[in-house]
Amino acid sequence: xxxxxxxxxxxxxxxxxxxxxxxxxxxxxxxxxxxxxxxxxxxxxxxxxxxxxxxxxxxxxxxxxxxxxxxxxxxxxxxxxxxxxxxxxxxxxxxxxxxxxxxxxxxxxxxxxxxxxxxxxxxxxxxxxxxxxxxxxxxxxxxxxxxxxxxxxxxxxxxxxxxxxxxxxxxxxxxxxxxxxxxxxxxxxxxxxxxxxxxxxxxxxxxxxxxxxxxxxxxxxxxxxxxxxxxxxxxxxxxxxxxxxxxxxxxxxxxxxxxxxxx
Amino acid sequence: xxxxxxxxxxxxxxxxxxxxxxxxxxxxxxxxxxxxxxxxxxxxxxxxxxxxxxxxxxxxxxxxxxxxxxxxxxxxxxxxxxxxxxxxxxxxxxxxxxxxxxxxxxxxxxxxxxxxxxxxxxxxxxxxxxxxxxxxxxxxxxxxxxxxxxxxxxxxxxxxxxxxxxxxxxxxxxxxxxxxxxxxxxxxxxxxxxxxxxxxxxxxxxxxxxxxxxxxxxxxxxxx
Amino acid sequence: xxxxxxxxxxxxxxxxxxxxxxxxxxxxxxxxxxxxxxxxxxxxxxxxxxxxxxxxxxxxxxxxxxxxxxxxxxxxxxxxxxxxxxxxxxxxxxxxxxxxxxxxxxxxxxxxxxxxxxxxxxxxxxxxxxxxxxxxxxxxxxxxxxxxxxxxxxxxxxxxxxxxxxxxxxxxxxxxxxxxxxxxxxxxxxxxxxxxxxxxxxxxxxxxxxxxxxxxxxxxxxxx
Numbered sequence: 271x272x273x274x275x276x277x278x279x280x281x282x283x284x285x286x287x288x289x290x291x292x293x294x295x296x297x298x299x300x301x302x303x304x305x306x307x308x309x310x311x312x313x314x315x316x317x318x319x320x321x322x323x324x325x326x327x328x329x330x331x332x333x334x335x336x337x338x339x340x341x342x343x344x345x346x347x348x349x350x351x352x353x354x355x356x357x358x359x360x361x362x363x364x365x366x367x368x369x370x371x372x373x374x375x376x377x378x379x380x381x382x383x384x385x386x387x388x389x390x391x392x393x394x395x396x397x398x399x400x401x402x403x404x405x406x407x408x409x410x411x412x413x414x415x416x417x418x419x420x421x422x423x424x425x426x427x428x429x430x431x432x433x434x435x436x437x438x439x440x441x442x443x444x445x446x447x448x449x450x451x452x453x454x455x456x457x458x459x460x461x462x463x464x465x466x467x468x469x470x471x472x473x474x475x476x477x478x479x480x481x482x483x484x485x486x487x488x489x490x491x492x493x494x495x496x497x498x499x500x501x502x503x504x505x506x507x508x509x510x511x512x513x514x515x516x517x518x519x520x521x522x523x524x525x526x527x528x529x530x531x532x533x
Numbered sequence: 534x535x536x537x538x539x540x541x542x543x544x545x546x547x548x549x550x551x552x553x554x555x556x557x558x559x560x561x562x563x564x565x566x567x568x569x570x571x572x573x574x575x576x577x578x579x580x581x582x583x584x585x586x587x588x589x590x591x592x593x594x595x596x597x598x599x600x601x602x603x604x605x606x607x608x609x610x611x612x613x614x615x616x617x618x619x620x621x622x623x624x625x626x627x628x629x630x631x632x633x634x635x636x637x638x639x640x641x642x643x644x645x646x647x648x649x650x651x652x653x654x655x656x657x658x659x660x661x662x663x664x665x666x667x668x669x670x671x672x673x674x675x676x677x678x679x680x681x682x683x684x685x686x687x688x689x690x691x692x693x694x695x696x697x698x699x700x701x702x703x704x705x706x707x708x709x710x711x712x713x714x715x716x717x718x719x720x721x722x723x724x725x726x727x728x729x730x731x732x733x734x735x736x737x738x739x740x741x742x743x744x745x746x747x748x749x750x751x752x753x754x755x756x757x
Numbered sequence: 758x759x760x761x762x763x764x765x766x767x768x769x770x771x772x773x774x775x776x777x778x779x780x781x782x783x784x785x786x787x788x789x790x791x792x793x794x795x796x797x798x799x800x801x802x803x804x805x806x807x808x809x810x811x812x813x814x815x816x817x818x819x820x821x822x823x824x825x826x827x828x829x830x831x832x833x834x835x836x837x838x839x840x841x842x843x844x845x846x847x848x849x850x851x852x853x854x855x856x857x858x859x860x861x862x863x864x865x866x867x868x869x870x871x872x873x874x875x876x877x878x879x880x881x882x883x884x885x886x887x888x889x890x891x892x893x894x895x896x897x898x899x900x901x902x903x904x905x906x907x908x909x910x911x912x913x914x915x916x917x918x919x920x921x922x923x924x925x926x927x928x929x930x931x932x933x934x935x936x937x938x939x940x941x942x943x944x945x946x947x948x949x950x951x952x953x954x955x956x957x958x959x960x961x962x963x964x965x966x967x968x969x970x971x972x973x974x975x976x977x978x979x980x981x
Contacts, residue, residue, distance in 0.1 A: 364882030374877035597956035
């Protein structure tokens with residue numbers, strides 16, 4: 271049976287997550303369509319990163335549900351109850367890509383090996399095929415020439431691009447970006463954003479937690495503003511950034527971009 | 534296949550006296566090792582090139598030779614040169630000679646780790662080198678030394694068992710005698726192991742307490 | 758330098774003993790890696806009794822003299838039908854003893870693998886055993902190399918213990934020659950050279966490995 275891609279790429283329904291006595295996510299719901307770029311913004315502590323980590327079950331939510339396509343992540347859907355076995359969850363995770371703030375490359379492997387590893391370990395690809403696919407992914411981020419280098423000899427921006435390549439190689443249905451440029455020196459941010467713009471132009475489904483308002487405004491189809499564990503405002507970027515309707519968003523934007531907004 | 538601890542009744546006293554000997558031997562060799570080690574450390578820092586070379590050669594030999602071989606050398610070779618010493622003495626001396634370089638290394642590392650600024654302050658006031666050593670270097674180096682010294686002490690306690698091989702009447706030797714009397718080696722050595730385990734655990738535990746107490750005093754002295 | 762002709766004739770016998778020492782060391786090293794990894798894996802596992810068992814094993818091996826451990830093992834083996842095999846007892850005792858230290862060495866270097874690296878692997882959907890074998894273990898082993906080489910030297914220096922259960926390694930061979938020929942000094946000199954010839958180069962190797970790992974890490978900048 272040929273599977274036609276579903277319109278909904280990922281969905282979160284009333285996700286609740288607490289750490290100890292702190293409720294970080296207080297009933298968050300979000301639907302992301304295939305090919306959409308959704309940017310999530312908000313002050314620190316608003317739960318943005320936690321939401322992302324709930325989406326790929328890195329940090330399972332306490333309540334609510336998360337879906338990839340029409341498959342429920344982490345828990346048995348349909349009539350059955352209870353968590354899915356670890357192997358199923360791993361398979362689900364392999365459909366979702368994640369790019370980390372601190373890149374998280376493996377220092378003892380070369381760039382190429384870093385990108386290949388997921389293909390061999392998770393998708394059981396033979397070495398040669400994995401190597402080719404990895405090379406292709408590196409080419410997409412412009413780093414195929416550095417494939418024999420070790421992460422330590424790369425700049426932060428290059429390392430992050432390798433991180434993106436590592437995710438791309440897995441051909442995920444959706445890519446989650448957890449503040450991908452926050453740990454970079456300002457002059458290195460541009461090269462990573464450029465790669466991300468390229469991905470967006472190719473209709474990659476992306477959920478991006480970021481502080482880069484310029485990027486969010488230009489590239490995203492939809493922007494989401496979170497505060498205190500909830501989604502406060504949501505909508506096309508022009509609407510959110512130029513005509514914020516909530517006070518909190520106004521305050522937030524003012525801090526980042528202290529120019530008076532157009533009324 | 535029987536494991537019966539009651540075979541040991543009546544032999545507990547001889548085991549206890551052997552244990553007492555071990556304690557005495559460890560204290561004696563430990564103290565000697567510390568004195569010798571400090572001497573080596575001072576010799577390495579202050580002595581001339583020849584002394585430093587000799588110390589390095591001595592350290593290399595003790596690093597590369599098994600303790601048992603050193604024991605045999607001291608026990609069998611010295612008499613060849615007319616030096617006849619009782620086994621206990623040979624045992625204590627060998628343990629001290631074996632452990633001294635490790636003590637020296639630990640002392641050197643701890644002293645080097647003392648912040649140079651604190652020593653400079655003493656010099657600037659006009660303190661004598663002896664006073665600086667006593668009042669500035671030693672109090673700061675001591676807490677740094679503790680973890681390593683604990684390890685060395687535990688090693689010493691365990692290695693003291695080897696002295697039984699050259700017929701020194703200590704715990705292990707007493708155990709062997711009990712074994713030949715009871716034909717119950719498994720039970721005897723099991724008990725022996727438990728005793729050593731208890732002693733080393735006690736040492737570890739008490740130094741950890743001591744470290745904590747020293748640590749607290751240290752923190753209060755540092756500027757914040 | 759005049760060597761007693763009897764000693765010279767005993768040279769092949771001593772060399773056989775030396776080779777047996779090397780064999781024991783290598784067997785012990787193999788056992789050490791196996792038991793060490795096992796103990797580490799159990800310590801990190803999900804079953805509390807296994808975790809405690811591993812910790813007890815490590816505490817026991819590090820807290821009791823290897824001589825006692827050897828005797829316990831030697832007298833326990835017949836109970837499982839493996840009696841009369843001193844070489845097995847010696848190799849097993851060495852492996853088990855050293856394994857505890859190996860486990861601690863590896864455990865101490867686990868922090869080389871940052872949480873982020875593990876997260877990236879989990880996010881990809883990598884199974885746990887692959888995260889261990891492809892991501893964690895290579896880095897932990899690499900960081901542990903100097904300490905593991907040092908542990909190897911300690912193993913070598915522990916092999917003379919086998920002489921107390923009549924395994925004809927170098928020390929026992931030496932003793933047998935001395936008993937026959939009464940040439941303690943010359944034989945012990947040869948025996949010492951036998952150990953130093955292996956131990957000193959290995960110690961030197963450990964120092965150089967330690968340095969090169971340290972310099973590699975520094976040039977890599979912050980731990981990624």
